[in-house]
Amino acid sequence: MDCLFCKIINGDIPSSKVYEDDTVFAFRDIEPQAPVHILIIPKIHIKSAAEITPENSSVVAHIFEVAAKIAESEGLTDGYRIVNNCGDSAGQTVKHLHFHLMGGREFTWPAG
Numbered sequence: 767m768d769c770l771f772c773k774i775i776n777g778d779i780p781s782s783k784v785y786e787d788d789t790v791f792a793f794r795d796i797e798p799q800a801p802v803h804i805l806i807i808p809k810i811h812i813k814s815a816a817e818i819t820p821e822n823s824s825v826v827a828h829i830f831e832v833a834a835k836i837a838e839s840e841g842l843t844d845g846y847r848i849v850n851n852c853g854d855s856a857g858q859t860v861k862h863l864h865f866h867l868m869g870g871r872e873f874t875w876p877a878g
């Protein structure tokens with residue numbers, strides 16, 4: 767499959783890995799928008815948040831467990847932001863479900 771993040775999971779494209787288990791992979795964003803900017807993705811190819819179903823949703827719960835662990839290990843004691851861009855108008859550029867975990871600076875709300 768011609769998917770950038772599937773290739774990163776498989777090791778065909780190098781990444782700065784932060785965490786990996788049977789179902790989840792996390793790596794540093796190549797264009798960080800915050801001092802800590804990590805992408806957390808399911809190992810199964812899900813195109814976007816719009817494709818979450820009763821059959822695959824457990825991996826999303828697990829991603830949020832992993833996010834909390836990573837935030838702690840990155841020292842984000844003061845808070846952090848988890849972002850999902852779903853679809854073109856939201857700015858999703860890679861069509862493999864991913865959650866941006868960002869921290870280490872102040873964030874404004876509402877986001878852009």
Ligand code: AMP
Binds near residue numbers: 859861
């Ligand atoms: P989105 O715009 O929500 O689809 O997010 C895609 C993210 O993937 C962007 O923040 C990019 O900087 C990031 N990205 C693209 N290619 C790579 C790569 N090879 N390694 C790490 N992050 C990447």
Ligand code: ZN
Binds near residue numbers: 812862
């Ligand atoms: Zn993929």
